[in-house]
Amino acid sequence: MQRAYTVNKYGLINGGLYSVPANRLEHLSRNPNISYISQDRPLASLLNNTAPAVNANIAWSQGWDGTGIGVAVIDSGVSNDKDFQVSGKSTSRISYSQAFYGGSKTYDEYGHGTHVAGIVAGSGANSTGSQYIYTFKGIAPNANLINLRALDQNGSGTDGTVISAIQEAIQLKSMYNIRVINLSLSLSLSAARSLRATNSIPFAKPSRRPGKRESWLSSRQEIQDAITRRAQTATPPLPPRATILTSSPWVQ
Numbered sequence: 001m002q003r004a005y006t007v008n009k010y011g012l013i014n015g016g017l018y019s020v021p022a023n024r025l026e027h028l029s030r031n032p033n034i035s036y037i038s039q040d041r042p043l044a045s046l047l048n049n050t051a052p053a054v055n056a057n058i059a060w061s062q063g064w065d066g067t068g069i070g071v072a073v074i075d076s077g078v079s080n081d082k083d084f085q086v087s088g089k090s091t092s093r094i095s096y097s098q099a100f101y102g103g104s105k106t107y108d109e110y111g112h113g114t115h116v117a118g119i120v121a122g123s124g125a126n127s128t129g130s131q132y133i134y135t136f137k138g139i140a141p142n143a144n145l146i147n148l149r150a151l152d153q154n155g156s157g158t159d160g161t162v163i164s165a166i167q168e169a170i171q172l173k174s175m176y177n178i179r180v181i182n183l184s185l186s187l188s189l190s191a192a193r194s195l196r197a198t199n200s201i202p203f204a205k206p207s208r209r210p211g212k213r214e215s216w217l218s219s220r221q222e223i224q225d226a227i228t229r230r231a232q233t234a235t236p237p238l239p240p241r242a243t244i245l246t247s248s249p250w251v252q
Contacts, residue, residue, distance in 0.1 A: 008160060012167045017160040040158045043151070043185050056139045066140025070095060070176035071120050072169035074162060074183050075113030077106050077149035083122040083138075084145060093121065095176050097147040100164045101157055109153035116184045117145055146176050150185075157185075 004024060007017040017040060020028065029037055059065075077099070078084070084093050097106035108114040121144075124137035148165040151157040162185065169181050 008164065010163050010167060012170065013163065038159065040160050043157045043159070043162060054139060056137075059139075060141075064140075066121060066143025068177060069140065069143045069180070070146050070172075070178040071140065071143050072146040072148055072165075072172070072178050072181045073113060073117050073120060074148045074150050074165040074169070074181065075108075075116050075185070076110035076151035076153075076155050077108035077113045078117040078145055078147040079108040079114045081114065081118075081122075082125045083118055085123070085125070087123060087125075087142070093142070093144045094147050095144045096172060097149070098165075098168060099149045100161045100168070101150055101152045102161075103152065106147055106149050108149075110151060110155040112155050112184070113147070113149065113151070116182065117147070120182055121145055144176065146172060146178055 002021040004018055004020040007019055009016040015036075025037065028034065078094055078097070080092050080094060085091060086093055099106050118136065118138055120138050121140050121142070122136060122138035123141045124135040127134065127136045146169065148168055150161040150165040162183070166181065169178055172178060
């Protein structure tokens with residue numbers, strides 16, 4: 001007989017990741033203490049922002065370069081690179097690394113996470129010199145990076161891996177002065193709920209664009225509104241209590 005079991009718990013959103021037989025989901029949905037049930041959906045990496053697009057040079061001219069600030073990058077990992085070193089030294093500005101995707105490697109095997117980290121905090125050292133026609137410098141070129149790898153070597157992850165990384169970023173906030181969480185990913189409502197709990201840490205994410213999934217959420221208010229609409233339109237209306245993500249080979 002197939003049984004349900006706990007895969008992971010997410011205290012941040014009062015929910016968890018469970019493996020549940022499909023024939024038990026309808027019964028589970030009638031539990032008044034459960035507000036939302038979602039499959040542990042796959043996620044993909046997306047990003048189209050660059051420093052010139054946000055006029056980062058204006059901040060640089062005022063001396064704002066991210067010094068002393070920690071930015072948590074939740075993506076496919078960040079590989080150590082000259083662009084992520086302290087200026088004039090070999091010391092890395094990647095202050096912390098941890099993997100959540102099921103493997104143990106924290107460096108980038110896909111390329112997207114390092115690309116994103118470069119846009120966030122690349123110093124431009126690798127593209128500076130007479131042989132280059134353009135210096136690719138990040139928005140906060142002296143910020144420290146907290147590398148939380150949630151995507152595998154194919155650039156894929158799930159709601160669960162991202163939520164785990166978000167929880168860790170919040171736990172590490174004081175230790176590394178994390179002031180921003182960067183998510184250049186598509187998000188489902190379940191993952192967005194965990195962002196709702198990050199009231200003390202702003203997050204950076206691409207804005208909603210035409211033709212993209214409805215799960216694109218670009219502000220905390222938009223996340224709050226989406227969760228509220230979901231609760232109010234359910235039949236019967238759902239209380240804002242527990243969230244359950246399901247991960248099961250029996251759920252189609």
